[in-house]
Amino acid sequence: MTMNLEAFNRLLLELIGVGLAVFNAKTYEMIVSNPLFAEWFPLPENGPRKLTDIVPAIDPDKLGEKDDRFSTEVEVKVKRRTLTIAVKISLTRTIGPDGSDEEKALLVECNNITKVKELEYMIESYSELVEKNERQLRREKERAENLLLNVMPKAVYEELKDYGVITPTRYDKVSVLMLDFVAFTEMTISSDPTQLVSELNDIFTSFDRIVEQFGCERIKTISDAYMAVSGMPEANPDHAHNIACAAILFRRYIRERNRSSQVSWQCRIGVATGPVIGSMIGVQKYVYDIFGPGVNLAARMEALSDPMEITLCESTADIIGQDFNLENAGEAEVKGFGTQKLFKLPREAEQRSRRDLPNYLH
């Protein structure tokens, strides 16, 4: 069986879609090409086809010196279709017709990579979409997370995330701080309410920082009242000490602030140590809250405070009496708790902490 090798080769070349041409390496004029090459790069009307017309990027001087191969991509228009053609040019050395002289020719191989390119564009475009979407989702998640962290301690949020529920938990060794401002309601009426609320926001933001600094948790604010806790959700042996430090810094912050502010803020602070229960309350609109004797007692202590005073109950005083110079404030009848001994945390200037109270409190 014989076959027309030339025809077979031609068919093969057309099938695999390689455009082939040979150019004179000296003049860059085309010597021969296959039909596909001719389709992509039709002969110019006047004169021979030069390689430099097809591949302007080629530097004739460089080829054949160091790199014998040169690859590039060019765009051609066939009818209305713009095709991307990958062009590979290689310098070939042939033996001259007389058998001795070496002649140089340039073999130009072309592949139609339009489809590959278009696929690349498509994938690029789609992955861009997906990435953008992911970024948006991540941002949304962060926002939701930050919102939730505003209404519950981080450890509680982690529990909610991992188990989907929060079990009400009893904590025994916890100290609670309650603060509110003297005559806040009257202040809102007498001054510019917008400015007042903005100042309150300012103050609470600073309180949040102080609370964080001492490893306490802000539980909530109700109007002008601020509630913080130490020793939960994570137990902390220094809960009473930490909350006392926060109380001192709260008062100090207010005093410093009043020096340069038009509005004079007067706070009352109550501190108590006792058991509390922490739980998520609500289904649609939920919030993390704490309940129990520790909370109630702190509220009573606060009510018994004079402006800019910090009042402690006996259970707190017992723990931190060693560390702070507390002032005995006698006894009072406390609703729900009977007769209670009261203690005051005097101005920090009079404090002499025997423990690691930060320097700026001395």
Add this chain to the structure above:
Amino acid sequence: MSFYDKVLYSDQVGDYFAETDMKRQIDHQTKFVAFIMGGPASYSDDMLRRVHARFEISRADFDEVATLLRTTLEEFDIERDDIDTIMYEIESRSPVIISG
């Protein structure tokens, strides 16, 4: 022969795309198809009207491209339901695309 070839070889609509930057065109079409299939992109009617207005596209042009797209999708064995969804969504936008 895939969609872009079909469109470009079409005598009815090929000329519209003769000078098109294919990279941008592919970007838009990828996002558009992703969008009508419920993916993460969005094209408002206003936007579609704005970008197509200058071509003064006729009903015949629109139908030609829609038919070419349907044929292409069929050639690639896309699920019948998906093809119907895509074609329905595209047809529903014909009022903002056709202006000639």
